[in-house]
Amino acid sequence: MPADSDLIVAEREDLGIDRTLYKSLSERSKHEDFIRRAVDLLVERVVFGRSLRTSKVVEWAVPSEIKKAIDLKPRDGPISHDALLGLMADVARYSVNTAHPYFVNQLYSSVDPYGLVGQWLTDALNPSVYTYEVAPVFTLMEEEVLKEMRVLVGWKDGEGDGIFCPGGSIANGYAISCARFHFYPEIKTKGVYAVPKLTLYTSELAHYSTKKLAAFMGIGDENCVLIKTDKYGKIDVEDLEAKIVEGIEEGAAPFLVTATAGTTVFGAFDPLVPIAALCKKYNLWLHVDAAWGGGALMSKKHRHLLNGIELADSVTWNPHKLLAAPQQCSTFLIRHKNVLKEGHSCNAKYLFQKDKFYDTSYDTGDKHIQCGRRADVLKFWFMWKAKGSDGFENHIDTLFDNARFFLEQIRNREGFELVIEKPECTNIMFWYVPRCLRGCENESDYRERLHKVAPKIKELMIKEGSMMVTYQPQGDLVNFFRIVFQNSALDHKDMIYFVNEFERLGRDILV
Ligand code: ABU
Secondary structure: OHHHHHHHHHHHHHHHHOOOOOOOOOOHHHHHHHHHHHHHHHHHHHHHHHOOOOOOOOOOOOOHHHHOOOOOOOOOOOOOOHHHHHHHHHHHOEEEEEEEEOOOOOOOOOOOHHHHHHHHHHHHHHOOOOOOOOOOOHHHHHHHHHHHHHHHHOOOOHHEEEEOOOOOHHHHHHHHHHHHHHHHHHHHHHHHHHOOOEEEEEOOOOOOOHHHHHOOOOOHHEEEEEEEEOOOOEEEEHHHHHHHHEEEHHHOOOEEEEEOOOOOOOOEEEEEHHHHHHHHHHHOOEEOOOOHHHHHOOOOOOOHHHHHHHHOOOEEOOOOOOOOOOOOOEEEEEOOOHHEEEEHOOOOOOOOOOOOOOOHHHHHHHOOOOOOOOOOHHHHHHHHHHHHHHHHHHHHHHHHHHHHHHHHHOOOOOOOOEEEOOOOOOOOEEEOOOOOHHHOOOOHEEEEEEEEOOHHHHHHHHHHOOOEEEOOOOOOOOEEEHHHHHHOOOOOOHHHHHHHHHHHOOOOOOO
């Protein structure tokens, strides 16, 4: 019995595959037909085929089925263009359909047509944004886009600096690094041995990245102090002050507060004005993690949610979240002009030569901790050009309108119970209570049984592919659903669809 690999080698030889195809150059005679067919497959089967409401959100398969369906193992020999196109179709088939209007599972969704083309252009140009000489347009484009975002934050004339980051977690890490360098510049040369025991503060519902990055950066996750939140999920400012004072009295050196504008699960906005006042009083850096809620700055109607953000020293804002730019598109914005560069530069002479023939202040890569870096700006800039700020405003207003409509649909509907009565962002949290549990609220095992409902409904929706909505427990709260709206192509009819779908899937389950 020949091994699989022998069969593949034999097939390759039978097909007479061109042995020069290993060369990394697109040649019209060799690749035009393949690339055109691949683009056609992307346009027809991936872009348009997968955004239809009648298609499935996910073609669920267990690992063994996917391994059987797709030859995942890299092989010694090449395969034909036809086989490659077949692999493309299989990869798409078994990948979650994030372009689908009913993919409302995560803090990103949809495949925006302009963002997609911007992403394709990025990949066709394949830049790495560190020096002006290899990325002239993207260097200037980043400057313009980041400045415009700082204007929206409310910093005078868009003053300050900024960078595109590989995700919001890393952006929150930059905040820790910049704040620490600002107060203790010796950290850069002497390390953590030269600074006192540092403490930083964020809410118990803030994104876990602040804790994680505190550990990564040698501060220690125990020194990331978590502050209580109120019933809306907002940080308790009195507890924040008490914990800062406690830290000082214990001989620690508080240096940073990370407030959140749009928490991951509840979408709560911390009260930035009183937090900023505390930061001023105790001389602390204020970072606002607006990775999720930052997009609301684009809307006159909703930007009040971030009142006080202009008082921050730095901000995380991910356009791939509320603004629906393609993954990934994360920014770190900072009010202080030189901290990023002074805190992170290494002056590698092989890349950042100072005797180049042009103005080397445009070689901006040294302020990042990355070296090689994708041009994440292009897709976002392209969307901004295509829609205008007005388009983004309409997008945001539509999301909030849908979220409010959905909320009102379930507020008094039998079987639905809100976790937060007045959610502030476009994530809505609720329990779905099946018939078998209604009227059992006072029984001792009610919470235990309710905890099992969301995983059961989730399994049903995934296996049918009818929608994708996440669930989680939170503190003392048993599993509840979090539905997230950031696709402005959805309308009120879709909101009704979601409500009906929860009822169809969940009404008669037994727990
Ligand atoms: N910062 C990633 C958020 C993941 C999510 O809950 O969708």
